[in-house]
Amino acid sequence: MKILHLDSSILGDNSASRALSAETVTHLKNSHPEAEIIYHDLAAQPVPELGSGHVGARFGAEVTDEALQADLARGNAFIDELIAADVVVIGVPMYNFTVSAQLKNWIDRIVVAGKTFRYGDNGPIGLLPEARRPF
Numbered sequence: 123m124k125i126l127h128l129d130s131s132i133l134g135d136n137s138a139s140r141a142l143s144a145e146t147v148t149h150l151k152n153s154h155p156e157a158e159i160i161y162h163d164l165a166a167q168p169v170p171e172l173g174s175g176h177v178g179a180r181f182g183a184e185v186t187d188e189a190l191q192a193d194l195a196r197g198n199a200f201i202d203e204l205i206a207a208d209v210v211v212i213g214v215p216m217y218n219f220t221v222s223a224q225l226k227n228w229i230d231r232i233v234v235a236g237k238t239f240r241y242g243d244n245g246p247i248g249l250l251p252e253a254r255r256p257f
């Protein structure tokens with residue numbers, strides 16, 4: 123079993139979502155001791171917000187900036203991890219009526235047409251394995 127565990131709260135040790143996600147992963151580990159866990163703290167190692175360079179790269183522009191190259195590689199790794207994961211546990215705070223900017227920046231990396239979704243006649247269709255369900 124592969125578990126992808128993300129935290130995205132900016133409140134550190136005072137975070138409720140971090141406590142909840144940690145408890146969930148502990149519960150999973152107890153029932154699946156062999157589980158492989160990939161963890162990202164999206165507040166401690168923030169994902170930069172999406173910029174014109176990312177969009178250009180997505181549409182085939184040559185990328186010469188090393189920082190952008192590294193960031194694009196990180197984004198691709200996020201997608202690979204998501205597709206490979208059997209369970210995804212995300213600590214999600216609500217700030218100002220939406221998810222944290224830290225999590226939104228990760229979402230902006232993994233929502234890629236042809237990889238994690240495709241456009242259908244009636245809207246987007248997810249491409250992740252069908253066994254995924256909210257936990």
Ligand SMILES: Cc1cc2nc3c(=O)[nH]c(=O)nc-3n(C[C@H](O)[C@H](O)[C@H](O)COP(=O)(O)O)c2cc1C
Nearest residue numbers: 131132133136137138139140215216217218219220
């Ligand atoms: C900047 C900020 C904005 C918030 N906005 C909302 C909100 O719009 N709606 C809400 O129900 N709670 C809001 N809250 C309360 C948080 O959802 C609550 O503190 C929650 O515990 C945050 O998750 P965390 O502890 O994991 O960071 C806000 C908290 C902060 C610090």
